[in-house]
Amino acid sequence: MLCGLGTAIFATSAAANRVAFGALLLGFAGGAAVIRPPALPPPAWTGCAVAVVAAIYILRPGATVATAFCGGLLAAILNVLLQIQGLTWMPALILSGIVPALAVYLTRRLPAFAPEALRQEAMLVIIALGLAVAIIPEISAGWQSALVLNRSQAIGAEQFVANWVFVLIGVSVLLGGCFSLLRRR
Numbered sequence: 613m614l615c616g617l618g619t620a621i622f623a624t625s626a627a628a629n630r631v632a633f634g635a636l637l638l639g640f641a642g643g644a645a646v647i648r649p650p651a652l653p654p655p656a657w658t659g660c661a662v663a664v665v666a667a668i669y670i671l672r673p674g675a676t677v678a679t680a681f682c683g684g685l686l687a688a689i690l691n692v693l694l695q696i697q698g699l700t701w702m703p704a705l706i707l708s709g710i711v712p713a714l715a716v717y718l719t720r721r722l723p724a725f726a727p728e729a730l731r732q733e734a735m736l737v738i739i740a741l742g743l744a745v746a747i748i749p750e751i752s753a754g755w756q757s758a759l760v761l762n763r764s765q766a767i768g769a770e771q772f773v774a775n776w777v778f779v780l781i782g783v784s785v786l787l788g789g790c791f792s793l794l795r796r797r
Contacts, residue, residue, distance in 0.1 A: 613741065614658070614659065614662060614686075614738075614741050614742060614745050615686045615687070615689050615690040615693060616690060616711060617737070617738065617741065618662050618666075618682070618683065618686040618738055618741075618742070619683050619686040619687045619690055619708075619711045619712050619715070620711050620712070620714075620715045621683075621715075621731065621734045621735065621737075621738055622636075622665070622666075622679045622680060622682050622683025622686065622712075622738075623636055623680065623683040623684075623687075623711070623712035623713075623715035623716050623719075624715050624716070624719045624725075624726040624731055625669065625676040625679040625680050625683070625731065626676065626679075626680035626683065626712070626715075626716050627715075627716045627719035627720045627726075628676045629676065631677055632676040632677050632679075632680040633680065633716065635677045635678075635680040635681040635684065636680040636681065636683055636684045636712055636716070637684060638681065638684060639680070639681040639682065639683065639684020639685040639687075639688070640684035640685070640687045640688055640708075640709065640712065641684075642684075642685075642688070643684060643685040643687070643688025643689065643691075644688045644691055644705060646688075647688050647689060647691075647692050648692065649692050649695050649696050652689065652692055652693075652696075653689065655745050655746065655749060656745075656746045656747075656749070656750070657746075658689065658742075658745065658746075659741075659742040659743060659744070659745030659746030659747075660742065660743075660746045661682070661742075662682065662686065662738060662741075662742035662745075663738070663739045663742030663743050663746070665678055665679055665682040666679075666735040666736075666738040666739045666742065667735075667739055669731075669732075669735050670732055670735050670736065670739075670791075670794065671794075673728065673732070683712055684712065687708045687709060687711060687712050688708070690708040690711065691704050691705050691707075691708035691709075692704075694707060694708060732795075733791075736787065736788075736791050739787070740784070740787065
């Protein structure tokens with residue numbers, strides 16, 4: 613999900629100029645040449661990198677080259693993920709290339725498709741999703757360890773989940789408040 617959404621959202625910044633579009637193509641071609649099914653980048657690193665690039669775009673909307681390059685890399689990772697799911701190399705490459713190509717085409721042809729305000733809000737969603745991809749595997753491993761250690765006690769899985777739901781809601785509200793303060797600048 614992170615690769616598909618990130619590719620589409622990051623690719624809209626490639627419509628800004630030719631250098632950003634070249635960075636998108638370079639990221640996709642380089643990533644497709646280097647990243648292979650057995651050696652995917654770890655989800656924690658991918659999620660953190662995507663969150664950082666999205667945060668840079670929010671803080672500096674002119675950082676279209678880095679955002680576009682990351683969008684190309686995400687499309688290349690999407691290509692590998694499609695191959696792992698059973699598609700052969702060429703259809704996976706075509707499908708993963710259609711996502712950024714369509715995003716760039718629609719952004720250039722229809723100015724109302726991805727205005728700057730919508731892109732910045734979408735970057736916030738990508739930050740949250742990237743952090744979730746980076747953190748959730750470790751949290752679930754921690755939950756499983758805690759459940760095993762606390763089997764003798766009366767604390768069940770429901771209590772652990774309930775606490776994390778409240779933490780997630782609190783972090784979401786905090787990020788939304790920070791974003792609204794950033795937008796008022």
